[in-house]
Amino acid sequence: MGDVVKREINKDGVLTVTLNRPESLNSLNYELVMGVISAFDEASSNDDIRSVILTGEGRGFCSGADLTGGGWPNEPEWSAGESAANSMIIGMNPMIKKIVNCPKPVVNAINGVAAGGGAGLALSGDIIIASKSAKFKLVFGNQLGIISDVGASWFVPNLLSRARANGLAMLGEDLSAEKAEEWGLLWKTFSDEDLMEEAMKIASQMADGAIEGLKAIVHSHDNALRSSLEDQLEYETKTQRVLCDAPPFKEGIMAFLEKRKPNFRNLK
Structure with missing residues (x-):
């Protein structure tokens, strides 16, 4: 799990968790999801950790579920629906709950595309920032005929509105980071070069806080x-x-x- 999810704790007590499957735009397979869960278990239990940054390696934050199979422990006779539900029950849903319920402040630094379930993961933090080149894409309805998941069906209407959530999910249009900031989906956008430096400033400020x-x-x-x-x-x-x-x-x-x-x- 250490290969697909990197962890680094600095002297200020900031834990940086990096999704590390750049060849697939950090798609969510079993190993990566379990790695994120493990990282946030550490964040919750380690008193030396006072805040967390979640980001992605490479040119994307997360492209959503790994549609090639993902290594989930599914039974061969299961239908696609049964397999999808299993991945949600044992992995995707616990991952989102671990992040949302983490007792330490969480900064999500969105460094590129956040698509499908990756958009849900992107919106799970307490403070969400993004690079200027980042974009959000809810591909569930127009490409796959399914509903938003990995928390996206809750985060988007609650952070925006029912109308905008319906439009994004049903039409699948790209939402640029700057438009997402304008709409109130995230806190701020920064240049690609400055994103992680700014994420660290925010996380360090919170690590010094109550x-x-x-x-x-x-x-x-x-x-x-x-x-x-x-x-x-x-x-x-x-x-x-x-x-x-x-x-x-x-x-x-x-x-x-x-x-x-x-x-x-x-x-x-």
């Missing part, structure tokens, strides 16, 4: 998507009650009073 609070921000916004204002105000109250009793808040207050930058690392 990571529990940063992830709580993400969860609060996700909760708001399915809540009334009244329910969300109650959610805010419950969450602030916990966070305001936690060490990072106390450190932040002390730093403000002492006119210094807060140090959120190694707090007890």
